[in-house]
Amino acid sequence: MHILFLSDNFPPEVNAPASRTFEHCREWVKAGHQVTVITCAPNFPKGRVFDGYRNRFWQSADMEGIRVIRVWSYITRNEGFAKRILDYLSYMVTSFVAALFVRRVDIIVATSPQFFTACAGWAVSVVKWRPWVFELRDIWPESIRAVSAMKASRALDVLEKIELFLYRRATAIVSVTHSFKENLIQRGIAGDKIHVVTNGVDIQQFFPRPKDTELEATLGLQGKFVAGYIGTQGMAHGLDTLLDAATLLRNTVGGDAFHIVMLGDGASRVALQKRAQEEGLSAVLFVDTVPKADVARYWSLLDASIIHLKKNDLFSTVIPSKLFECMAMGTPVLHGVEGESARIITEADAGLLFQPENAEALVAGLVRLRDDAELAARLRRNGPVAAQKYDRKALASDMLRLLQTLGGEADGSGHHPRQAHL
Known part of the structure; x- marks a missing residue:
């Protein structure tokens, strides 16, 4: 055919x-x-x-x-x-x-x-x-x-x-x-x-692996709790919420114990970078788009993956494709999307849900994953199992x-x- x-x-x-x-x-x-x-x-x-x-x-x-x-x-x-x-x-x-x-x-x-x-x-x-x-x-x-x-x-x-x-x-x-x-x-x-x-997800390419220590050193992330957003930085994604969370982490947790890596490009990237620079959010690291073959190296660095869309009834019908990659990699998901994709996370027990555009809830999830090693380990185990269905x-x-x-x-x-x- x-x-x-x-x-x-x-x-x-x-x-x-x-x-x-x-x-x-x-x-x-x-x-x-x-x-x-x-x-x-x-x-x-x-x-x-x-x-x-x-x-x-x-x-x-x-x-x-x-x-x-x-x-x-x-x-x-x-x-x-x-x-x-x-x-x-x-x-x-x-x-x-x-x-x-x-x-x-x-x-x-x-x-x-x-x-x-x-x-x-x-x-x-x-x-x-x-x-x-x-x-x-x-x-x-x-x-x-x-x-x-x-x-x-x-x-x-x-x-x-x-x-x-x-x-x-x-x-x-x-x-x-x-x-x-x-x-x-x-x-x-x-x-x-x-x-x-x-x-x-291509499970031959995305699977659990140790942190890429060479890349970790290059980006200066050793000893940090690393959360990441990997994908298009567009108008629908509401990524100012991540910068709000970075501000809260700096003001409440102190220091730079948490780092947020934002890999990708899109209509909102320039404005996000400008805001991060103006507000001195040094713990937010912007990385340009990389070839598909290199994406798994960046997933390996993450202690948590952040998936987020604006709070809107239409977006409750969406399943962000990055969800399947981070589950396959065994990365715990902090999921700020309502609807069908949230049900996938809940049924798989592969992450924690937080209300879209709620920076306080995102921060609470990040702190919980850092402090509860047993929870984080369980979510890491469950993700790859669930990814087999996809x-x-x-x-x-x-x-x-x-x-x-x-x-x-x-x-x-x-x-x-x-x-x-x-």
Whole structure:
């Protein structure tokens, strides 16, 4: 079977969509299928093309058996609504054009979080007369409202109408959370076309290991209780709460016994760094994004992992992908997200919950993990056990079975069912 996958993020980018897409496609190739990914020049989140790449109209390469076609797009930093829309629209157009030249496709997959990629997926399915799958990673554009990136307007209303149009036209929808599925059903989308394949973790790469003493020394973290936030530093993440916690720790615990490492980039990073500098928060260490292969070294340094999103009903439907990596690493989680992801932590007994945007509660959790060695040890043991349920290989196989069914391979007939709702 030939799977055509549209995603504007792909390695060497290291965000969640890039990792999920690559790890799934890699497994599908290993299973004997042909996979073509149409993406753009790697540039997320700094809005600067990575070294060794150029923003051209067409480039093709092989990555572990995956044919990767990179197309031109308008590149901008991950901030500013208007410029980001131009980014999304440009990729929508050029990915659609590129897809027209990919031959003998059996099924098309288009992934969010922004749904302009899904628009391209639908359009390609119409032209090629093939089924298409909308991989739903975010309820967009509702998430724009949640972070106040754009005021309520007719433009958002139009985007929501397009969103519903795409849900209805998709042959199937693959949702990364059960909450997203419930949201769509409540909005009139047929539940039998929505399939849940959660995010997961490559357990061959992320597993318990001793602290990387060389890296620990380089960063000056010896003898410290190290908490860390690893991932995108965006508007939705409410990371000022971590700086509030750092201030409280300095004023109440004293000294620099606690250090907070913040690894990554995003729309909020510059403002966070500026605030930390102005307030003299020397125990907050900002680290630039590192290659995916090096991320586990930084996880190994952490005595606690902080996961946080702003307090908003929409974010209670989200499962941050970093959750699975820190569980697999055996890092106790301090989890400031309500809803489905909080239930995962509670059931796994892999961390402690705290109320989003509540710095006092975060500090209490940090102190508790430092002072209660038995608790910390239990959480470290339980995380890797729970992570086995989210092995990326198994999840890739689950999604592949769905694609084979939709692509006409379930019975070996070679029949390609026409996209049902053009």
